[in-house]
Amino acid sequence: MGVGNKRTLTKTRRKTRDLDQIKADLLSPKHLAQYKETKAPEDLPDLGKWYCTECAKWFESEVNLVVHRKGKPHKRRVKQLQEEPYTQKEAEAAIGLQTDNQGPYRSENTTDSNEITMAT
Numbered sequence: 001m002g003v004g005n006k007r008t009l010t011k012t013r014r015k016t017r018d019l020d021q022i023k024a025d026l027l028s029p030k031h032l033a034q035y036k037e038t039k040a041p042e043d044l045p046d047l048g049k050w051y052c053t054e055c056a057k058w059f060e061s062e063v064n065l066v067v068h069r070k071g072k073p074h075k076r077r078v079k080q081l082q083e084e085p086y087t088q089k090e091a092e093a094a095i096g097l098q099t100d101n102q103g104p105y106r107s108e109n110t111t112d113s114n115e116i117t118m119a120t
Helices: 006-013 019-027 029-037 062-070 072-082 088-095
Strands: 050-052 057-059
Touching: 019 029, 019 072, 050 062, 057 062, 062 072
Parallel strands: none
Antiparallel strands: 050 057
16 A cells, blocks of 8 residues: 655654643653653664653764764754743734733723713
8 A cells, every 4th residue: 555645754753842842841750751651762762871861862872862962953942932921811912812801091990971861
């Protein structure tokens, strides 16, 4: 039978962990331990000894890890991780789905300007 779409296969093969997942790994050692437990040590380079947490990559030796940490892709990833990730509220506000009823045009008085008071 064979592989249907080779381009899709290579795209998924290069898939790495997202920034929010890596941020959770950095904040919680428990989260990182859970991720490492999902990987079999026999399948990892050098039985999974050398791991770059910021880039979510495994390396075969300590030398390769040290060279990677001095490189540009690692430094770029560290810089991305220093920024605060977007929250769901910010994403909804960007597309116009705001739940904030206290908008900038709302005044303290809750009286409608359309109401007419009748004199008796």
